[in-house]
Amino acid sequence: MSLSFILACLWAVVANVLAMTPSSDNHWRNAYILIAIGIPILGYVTMQHGPWAGLLVLAGGCSVLRWPVIYLMRWLRRSAVRGPAE
Numbered sequence: 901m902s903l904s905f906i907l908a909c910l911w912a913v914v915a916n917v918l919a920m921t922p923s924s925d926n927h928w929r930n931a932y933i934l935i936a937i938g939i940p941i942l943g944y945v946t947m948q949h950g951p952w953a954g955l956l957v958l959a960g961g962c963s964v965l966r967w968p969v970i971y972l973m974r975w976l977r978r979s980a981v982r983g984p985a986e
Contacts, residue, residue, distance in 0.1 A: 902948055902949070903944075903948075904941070904944040904945040904947075904948045904949065905945065905949075907941045907944065907945075908941055908942075908945055908957050908960075911934070911937060911938055911941055911961075912960060912961075912964060914934075915934050915964045915965070916964070918930045918934070919964075931965055931967070931968050934964075934965060935965065935968065938961050938965075941957075942954060942957055942958055942961065945957045
């Protein structure tokens with residue numbers, strides 16, 4: 901197994917352990933840290949194994965961090981409805 905996949909699996913394990921710990925801010929601080937660490941790992945996986953492996957790792961990351969993705973989609977939908985002029 902390559903180093904990039906090992907790092908991606910380690911990121912997933914850490915994300916799941918952090919999800920099991922209690923948090924006063926509903927885990928948003930942990931989510932920001934995981935996103936900041938996960939983006940370079942995603943790029944590394946994509947660089948070593950190609951775009952299909954990168955898409956699989958991206959899908960796994962989105963399933964772990966689903967609430968930031970849901971809020972991003974809501975924000976994009978609201979900004980698309982309002983339009984650029986407003």
